[in-house]
Amino acid sequence: MKSVQENCSSSTASEMIDLEDQRKMSVFGRDKNVQVDWKDLTVTAEVKQANAGCCSKQTETKTILSGCTGSAKSGEIMAVMGSSGAGKSTFMNALTHRNVETLTIKGSINVAGAALKDDISKISAYIQQDDHFVGALSVREHLDFHADLRLSKESAQTRKETVDRILKIIGLDEIQNTIIGVPGLNKTISGGEMKRLSIAAEILTDPPIIFADEPTSGLDSHLALTVVKTLKALAANGTTVLCTIHQPSSEIFNEFDSLLLLTMGRTAFCGPPANASSFFAEVGAPVPANFNPADHFIREISKFKDLETGTSDRDTNETRIGQICDKYNDSKYASAMKNELIASNSGDKMKLMIKASKKFRPNPFYAFWKVLMRGMIAQYRDKTLAAIKIVQNLGVALIIGLIYLRPARPVQPYDSNDVFNSNGALFAYVCSFSFNYMFLVVFTFPRMAIILRREYYSGLYQLWTAIMADMLALVPFTILMPLLYAAITYFMVGLNPAAGSFFLQWLTLFQIAFCATGYGYLISALSPSVEAANAIASPLMLPMLIFGGFFLQSDTVPKYFIWIKYLSWFYYGSENLYSAQWENLGYCNTEFSDENTANSVVANADNAKCEEFYGAGTEYFSGDSVLKRFGYEPDNIERNIGIMFALGIGFRFIGYLILSFKYRSKA
Numbered sequence: 001m002k003s004v005q006e007n008c009s010s011s012t013a014s015e016m017i018d019l020e021d022q023r024k025m026s027v028f029g030r031d032k033n034v035q036v037d038w039k040d041l042t043v044t045a046e047v048k049q050a051n052a053g054c055c056s057k058q059t060e061t062k063t064i065l066s067g068c069t070g071s072a073k074s075g076e077i078m079a080v081m082g083s084s085g086a087g088k089s090t091f092m093n094a095l096t097h098r099n100v101e102t103l104t105i106k107g108s109i110n111v112a113g114a115a116l117k118d119d120i121s122k123i124s125a126y127i128q129q130d131d132h133f134v135g136a137l138s139v140r141e142h143l144d145f146h147a148d149l150r151l152s153k154e155s156a157q158t159r160k161e162t163v164d165r166i167l168k169i170i171g172l173d174e175i176q177n178t179i180i181g182v183p184g185l186n187k188t189i190s191g192g193e194m195k196r197l198s199i200a201a202e203i204l205t206d207p208p209i210i211f212a213d214e215p216t217s218g219l220d221s222h223l224a225l226t227v228v229k230t231l232k233a234l235a236a237n238g239t240t241v242l243c244t245i246h247q248p249s250s251e252i253f254n255e256f257d258s259l260l261l262l263t264m265g266r267t268a269f270c271g272p273p274a275n276a277s278s279f280f281a282e283v284g285a286p287v288p289a290n291f292n293p294a295d296h297f298i299r300e301i302s303k304f305k306d307l308e309t310g311t312s313d314r315d316t317n318e319t320r321i322g323q324i325c326d327k328y329n330d331s332k333y334a335s336a337m338k339n340e341l342i343a344s345n346s347g348d349k350m351k352l353m354i355k356a357s358k359k360f361r362p363n364p365f366y367a368f369w370k371v372l373m374r375g376m377i378a379q380y381r382d383k384t385l386a387a388i389k390i391v392q393n394l395g396v397a398l399i400i401g402l403i404y405l406r407p408a409r410p411v412q413p414y415d416s417n418d419v420f421n422s423n424g425a426l427f428a429y430v431c432s433f434s435f436n437y438m439f440l441v442v443f444t445f446p447r448m449a450i451i452l453r454r455e456y457y458s459g460l461y462q463l464w465t466a467i468m469a470d471m472l473a474l475v476p477f478t479i480l481m482p483l484l485y486a487a488i489t490y491f492m493v494g495l496n497p498a499a500g501s502f503f504l505q506w507l508t509l510f511q512i513a514f515c516a517t518g519y520g521y522l523i524s525a526l527s528p529s530v531e532a533a534n535a536i537a538s539p540l541m542l543p544m545l546i547f548g549g550f551f552l553q554s555d556t557v558p559k560y561f562i563w564i565k566y567l568s569w570f571y572y573g574s575e576n577l578y579s580a581q582w583e584n585l586g587y588c589n590t591e592f593s594d595e596n597t598a599n600s601v602v603a604n605a606d607n608a609k610c611e612e613f614y615g616a617g618t619e620y621f622s623g624d625s626v627l628k629r630f631g632y633e634p635d636n637i638e639r640n641i642g643i644m645f646a647l648g649i650g651f652r653f654i655g656y657l658i659l660s661f662k663y664r665s666k667a
């Protein structure tokens, strides 16, 4: 792995974006001449009143954007600026038609004169503020994955050449084999490299429009300039680039071809930055000499201007901002901009472009295969994570094995204590497996779901292919680990030595892991974050455990809860584990053995063996008597196998339905 110093050299490489590289970017012959217009754009949201009390449904309509009109042109990079809360993110969301479920959008948003709504995602890329990657992949593998899906109709050679070229353009060629890493878990590539990697994946198909939400946040000024220059180079090649940005340096600000200033949901200016300086001079707020114009504009349209010195207050500022917006609306700059809006049309050009974008959509089975392979790498490549998972499983197996250690089996038959202990070991199996495997998913899947959601929104694949593939990637682990686990505990605890019994134990442990991971997916799908998933996981697991039949008599359970018993894999899993153990095996009942009862013990081979090991009067009891105590029936083994498969699949399916509902407003 390269040192930080070595990695720094790649950022300088990205500055060497020459015209030749720019020219090469449009290799897919896409028509990129599209102008994005918005007219009288008003966005509102229903907001619950804080003083409305817990049960009140009293809401008010909040206007987030009000009557905004503007235009972003092909071949230009536009800076969308405004102070915090001005409405920049809402503006980007409205244009990209993402995260708009709770918003009411009025006015028109046209691309080349046509209203696209959801279809805008087919001809645009959205570089989001926060970067999410599968950390186990290398930089190159990440781009190869995106190239394989986004350019699946192109030849392997074209895909490779495209990735090579983009790596060079974006300045990541020198770290292409470096593992991306997971923040907080292991070493990662730098923040600037992550940002450029996000951009690289989005520009593989050379999209006509790029939306970038705060692409420079968290970067130092040098890296921020590199990122903006990269976006500018794309614009120079015909792409329409809209980019929200906070406090750009003068150098960065100079890179922008046009500027949109938003304040309190209104437009304070839209047009070339040079005109902005003229406009602010006309409204009595000229840019001071040797002052960063961006800082000046933001300050002038901020509600918080001069609050700290006491020379202004909120009301005065709001009135002043309202006047600036009104003056802009009546200005020659606004008229010039409105004259350039493209008249609404039938959208024939866009229909052709959207049709052409189909060549960038992969076959679902190919996508499934690619996501599965990536999921396998994510699960098994990271040695630290793999080691943690193995040590966790083996550690629990060893602890249970040591607590219930009984290596004497099969020489010496069980006595009553052994029955108690082996039942305890089986109970520990069910619980440890259920919790371990559920949390394995609850800790990892919510993070992966963010990536899947983004890629799904970017049109990389259909949701079912990705979710199924990702779920399948964990299955080899849930098959192999129970084998290792069963082998260790089996011999340490001295369980039923018959091969059939061992096999059924292994199968049952796999099925418990399969159900628990399925339940983990369901919980993760229900939760908005990793933290929420972790918080609700244990309370949701508890009823499954209690209804497993260990601590509750079914006939005393209130009728309205009985259905939980039928969803509890603890119940089916324990019945199969206990049946595997006791179906063909008995024990010597040492609890009641007594010299005085010796005469009542029937003479047979089993009883004789018990008396040989545990003294006269010790009687042999069949395993059925143990199963009866728990109400378990060996005849149910096949039924339980079927039900556990159905539960594991069912939990996953419901999880998938929840996610598809949550992601329904796909952009």
Ligand SMILES: Nc1ncnc2c1ncn2[C@@H]1O[C@H](COP(=O)(O)OP(=O)(O)OP(=O)(O)O)[C@@H](O)[C@H]1O
Pocket: 045, 046, 047, 062, 064, 082, 083, 084, 085, 086, 087, 088, 089, 090, 091, 102, 103
């Ligand atoms: N779905 C929503 N429901 C209610 N209010 C919302 C919603 N989305 C945004 N807002 C409010 O609208 C205003 C503008 O929010 P937005 O996130 O667009 O601002 P921003 O300019 O991107 O701010 P920042 O720079 O701090 O990210 C804020 O007051 C925010 O609380």
